[in-house]
Each structure stands twice: as C-alpha cells, then as structure tokens.
Amino acid sequence: MHSPPVLAFLLIASSWNAAYGSSHFFQGKYRGSLKGLPASNHSTSYGAPGEQYFPQKLDHFNEANVTTWPQRFWVQDKFHKPKGPVFVMIGGEGPENPIWLTQGQWIGWAEKFGAICFILEHRFYGKSHPTPDLSVESLQFLSSEQALADLANFITNQTAARNLKDSKVVTFGGSYPGSLSAWFRSKYPHIVHAAISSSAPMVAVEDFADYAVVVKNSLNRSSPQCVQNVQAANDALQAALKNPDSAKKLQDLFQLCTPVSNENSKKDLENLVESLAGNFMEVVQYNRDNRAFEGAQATNITIDTLCDIMTHDSTDTALQRYARVNSLLLSATSQECLNFTYESFLEPLANTEWTDETSAGGRQWTYQTCTEFGFFQTSDSNNQPFAPMFPLKFFVDQCRDLFGLSEEVLKNGITETNTYYGGRDLKVDHIVFVNGDIDPWHALGITKRHGHNAPAVLIKGAAHCSDMYPSRDEDIPEVKLARVIIEFFLRKWIGWFAEA
Structure with missing residues (x-):
C-alpha cells in the first residue's frame, strides 16, 4: 500500500x-489504516488549511446513477505563482493528514516551482464516505478504477474553477497511492502532465x-x-x-x-x-x-x-x-x-x-x-x-x-487489474518510479528505467516511501541523491517558471 x-x-x-x-x-x-491521523487537531496544530468537501460522483461508469457524495480535500495556495503547476497528493487506504500541506519533500518543491497543492482523500477512507455503511453491497463502489475517475473529475473541476486550466498537473503518491499516481498518468495523460510514484506495487499478485x-x-x-x-x-x-x-x-x-x-x-x-x-x-x-x-x-x-x-x-x-x-x-x-x-x-x-x-x-x-x-x-x-x-x-x-x-x-x-493497468509493462512517460531496496514492496515495483522520460530510482539502504518525508541531517546520502534526481525531472518537465 x-x-x-x-x-x-x-x-x-x-x-x-x-x-x-x-x-x-x-x-x-x-x-x-495505512497511514494515520495527526496527533492532535489537524489545522490548529500544524497551521494546515482546513478541510473542504467536493461533490463527487458515486459511480463514474454508470451514467444512470446520478448520486453524489462529499469527498474530503485540502488546498494550499500560499506558494502559488501565475502559471505555476498544480500538485496533487493522492490519498490512499487511510485518513489523510493535512500536515503534508506544511511539510514533506513535495512542499519544498511546491515553494520552488510556485505550485498550488491539493490533497484528495481516497473514497471510503477517512471521512470520505460515499455510502451509508461498509457492507459488501456498498463496497462494490470501492476500486482503484473509481478512485482514478474521482481524481480526474476533481482535478478537472478544480482547475476550471480556479482558472488553472493552462497549468501543468503533477501527481504524487507513495505505496498504493504511488500506484495510483502512475496509473493516473497512464490512463488520464490529457489531465496529468507528470507523476511521482514512490514505493508503488505495480503488479497485482x-x-x-x-x-x-x-x-x-x-x-x-x-x-x-x-x-x-x-x-x-x-x-x-x-x-x-x-x-x-x-x-x-x-x-x-x-x-x-x-x-x-x-x-x-x-x-x-x-x-x-x-x-x-x-x-x-x-x-x-x-x-x-x-x-x-x-x-x-x-x-x-x-x-x-x-x-x-x-x-x-x-x-x-x-x-x-x-x-x-x-x-x-x-x-x-x-x-x-x-x-x-x-x-x-x-x-x-x-x-x-x-x-x-x-x-x-x-x-x-x-x-x-x-x-x-x-x-x-x-x-x-x-x-x-x-x-x-x-x-x-x-x-x-x-x-x-x-x-x-x-x-x-x-x-x-x-488478472483484470494487471490486464487493465499493464503491470510492469505499462507504456508511460513523465513518471519517476522510486523504490528503496530494503522495502519489501520494491519486489512488486518498477525498478528499471522505462525510457528516457520514465526513470526508475532504486535507493540502496532505503525503506518504504523514504524519499517523500521531510529532509533531515541523518538521512542517508542515497535518499538525498534520490530527491535531487526527482527534482531534476520535475524541473525538466514543469518548465521555465521554476526558480533557477
């Protein structure tokens, strides 16, 4: 995950x-949960923006079903500059934590590149409740495919509403959200320009x-x-x-x-x-x-x-x-x-x-x-x-x-998952695949380059999603180097408005 x-x-x-x-x-x-709640109140403790809710479709693949539900999200725009990119952190199998709008590697990059940042909580996790309960009948609406469609709908709506349609969108995710980040670039290339996929299992087994x-x-x-x-x-x-x-x-x-x-x-x-x-x-x-x-x-x-x-x-x-x-x-x-x-x-x-x-x-x-x-x-x-x-x-x-x-x-x-997404054979570009070789999940990840514009970084001695956390002096050199590589490709793909 x-x-x-x-x-x-x-x-x-x-x-x-x-x-x-x-x-x-x-x-x-x-x-x-795969990740957890902050130790105390979200916004007051960390200075993070408050939660908001987006009217999301229940079933993106049934036009006759017009039911909507409130999906939780957060937005941080204090770094945003005109024509700056849109950064989206993809939620996973647990409640989202808005401390990530104040810390983490992506926030440092957001400040450098003038990005507006969103976190979208995954359907059925945290406070994003599409159905009245968690019965098997309700859980039929829980899938990675529906989650990707949630992302597409949310990003399309938010970029239009905030006059960001000319901005390049970059998604970030680690573990299962890392898989979603890569899959989103593969399935919705017209919406997302680049993706960072950390510690992501890409093959279902x-x-x-x-x-x-x-x-x-x-x-x-x-x-x-x-x-x-x-x-x-x-x-x-x-x-x-x-x-x-x-x-x-x-x-x-x-x-x-x-x-x-x-x-x-x-x-x-x-x-x-x-x-x-x-x-x-x-x-x-x-x-x-x-x-x-x-x-x-x-x-x-x-x-x-x-x-x-x-x-x-x-x-x-x-x-x-x-x-x-x-x-x-x-x-x-x-x-x-x-x-x-x-x-x-x-x-x-x-x-x-x-x-x-x-x-x-x-x-x-x-x-x-x-x-x-x-x-x-x-x-x-x-x-x-x-x-x-x-x-x-x-x-x-x-x-x-x-x-x-x-x-x-x-x-x-x-079988359907691997057929739909392509396993390790998906044809993509503008993705950085990052894994640590101590992390057991790298055994299901992409650890070899997928072409000039789909590099893979296998970090010797690193654990699960270690590249995504805030920097600290005791980080091993290999993790520090991996972050430099990720930033290099972000700068290459995002464009001229990034700081020199």
Whole structure:
C-alpha cells in the first residue's frame, strides 16, 4: 500500500490495539489504516488549511446513477505563482493528514516551482464516505478504477474553477497511492502532465511470498546471525505449538491475552505465527524513516534494534529472544497483551458501521486486496525465516469469511487489474518510479528505467516511501541523491517558471 503517502503510516491503530489487543501490522499495512491521523487537531496544530468537501460522483461508469457524495480535500495556495503547476497528493487506504500541506519533500518543491497543492482523500477512507455503511453491497463502489475517475473529475473541476486550466498537473503518491499516481498518468495523460510514484506495487499478485524473502535479505544486511536466530526461533515456535505442555508456556513468554490450548483452531495458531512475524516485517518496511514528524510511534526501533536483541550475547534461547522482540513492540504500541485468536482478528474487520474507530481503513483495504490486488504476504517461500504457518489459504479464507468472496473472484480480480493497468509493462512517460531496496514492496515495483522520460530510482539502504518525508541531517546520502534526481525531472518537465 501516505500523505501522503500509504506512507505516512501512523499508529492510528492505538485505539484498535487497546480495544482488541491484536497485532497492529498486517499485510504490509497498519491495521485500521495505512497511514494515520495527526496527533492532535489537524489545522490548529500544524497551521494546515482546513478541510473542504467536493461533490463527487458515486459511480463514474454508470451514467444512470446520478448520486453524489462529499469527498474530503485540502488546498494550499500560499506558494502559488501565475502559471505555476498544480500538485496533487493522492490519498490512499487511510485518513489523510493535512500536515503534508506544511511539510514533506513535495512542499519544498511546491515553494520552488510556485505550485498550488491539493490533497484528495481516497473514497471510503477517512471521512470520505460515499455510502451509508461498509457492507459488501456498498463496497462494490470501492476500486482503484473509481478512485482514478474521482481524481480526474476533481482535478478537472478544480482547475476550471480556479482558472488553472493552462497549468501543468503533477501527481504524487507513495505505496498504493504511488500506484495510483502512475496509473493516473497512464490512463488520464490529457489531465496529468507528470507523476511521482514512490514505493508503488505495480503488479497485482495473489501470493506475495517474496515479501518475506526481502525481509530476510534486509535483516541479513545487519547480521547473518540475526536471520539464523529468527529461523531457529520459528523452528522452536512451530515445535512448541505441537506440544501441549510447551504450548502452555507460550502465554507468559509472548504476553498472549489467552493461553494456547487444544481449544484453539488452526487459524488461531496461524494468526499467532503471522502476528509475531509481523513484528519484523513492520520494522524492516519502515526502517529508519521519518514518520516521527507526524507523531508516529516507535520510529526509533530499527532493523539493528531487532538484530541486537536476536544476537546479543546471553544465555537466552532463540525463542526467548524472539519473545523479547514481541514484548518491545507491544510496549511501543501500548498493548498489554497479544490477542492472537482468529476471531479477534476478524471482529473489527467485520464491522460495517462508519462510527467505529476501525472503519478508518482496515476493512476497506482488505476488500481491495480480495477483489483487485491480492498482495498477501505469505510464508510460502522456502527462502524466508519464518515458520511456514501463514500460507496463501490463510489469507484467501479471510476474503470468504469477511466478504463471502471465493478464490476465483480474487484470481479474476488480479488478472483484470494487471490486464487493465499493464503491470510492469505499462507504456508511460513523465513518471519517476522510486523504490528503496530494503522495502519489501520494491519486489512488486518498477525498478528499471522505462525510457528516457520514465526513470526508475532504486535507493540502496532505503525503506518504504523514504524519499517523500521531510529532509533531515541523518538521512542517508542515497535518499538525498534520490530527491535531487526527482527534482531534476520535475524541473525538466514543469518548465521555465521554476526558480533557477
């Protein structure tokens, strides 16, 4: 998968955690949202403009349906100069955060190039509610294709209303919005002149087993012994789950909310193993990024932090060290215990009301993965360090249990997505594709040049959407260079009115 990038991933899941005690990281996203809400009131805290609402069409592909709904957006025009470009930050699978109208790389470029900036929240996320609820009947209007049409309608309307029709439009997005940014340039080239696509999965795939492979490779950079001990811990965990006496001891060791017993289903145990693996997946994906400016928690926990725990000289077993990592993440996210049951996992995702905290994005994003993308981060590869206990079936069954969708629907949706958008073979120009090679999502991204006017930047040592955050002294040189490259192409494509 914020503003900013599915990138600005804050732990709005803190309320989720308090209520449900479940792992807050799932399928490469934070449960409840891909990115989060600001730590306090939007506008007063950050000096960001207030929210506005645009009357959006419910169904862009049915002319007989004239229903509209209020889509949330923000606009920042303090940098705008005559003939300056229009910058649009594309929203993703969570509430948008207007702090991105005051900070982030794109704001620096907006000041240099005299741009007017918009953030458009994605339908069905945050406060952009197209339907009365989140029932399956309502969710039929949630798709990337509808979201792109929302963008087209919004940009066309706003540029006309603000006398900006002669200005060049540039879209920005990270993770899933990064995909949307590239796809928008591909499908609506008459509306958008250029696009920045950061950490974007461009290929839909049912079994994203390579995610865990990249996690292993990223951990290995810190310490090969770290990977070996993670593997040893998972071997021990798998063995313990098969032994009733050993399984009972896991409750105290891993701070589980309930004991592991014969009463637990296979899915309970799969969910437990996947949740513990998620501790490592989360830290690897966001390693050393700058989410802290939004108020994100635990950003000081890095790959090195985990590997120090897994390799530090002590008499602890690998399983005990693995448990210490879990305790660290529980504490950092204000959880007293880990609720590993499958039922507890499904409960918030089954909620169909807008009033619940969990309606911020978890159910919606899961629906999109079940109907369009897959992206299921399984343990199906033999070249990954976790116990092979969260296979594809574990995720496919969730589509059935939550939405009544079969695997055939999922497979057909993935085929349609790749056929419609073109996967890595899309024919485009005026796009910069940016990825970090530590980030597991780069395995589904475009990391090689697509021609002179569609460059790809693969940042060595960088994590998810790291190029999009505000600059800081401790940013690695490779990230700093990537931003220079992006600015070079923006300057090339935007034109003469950019500052010299």
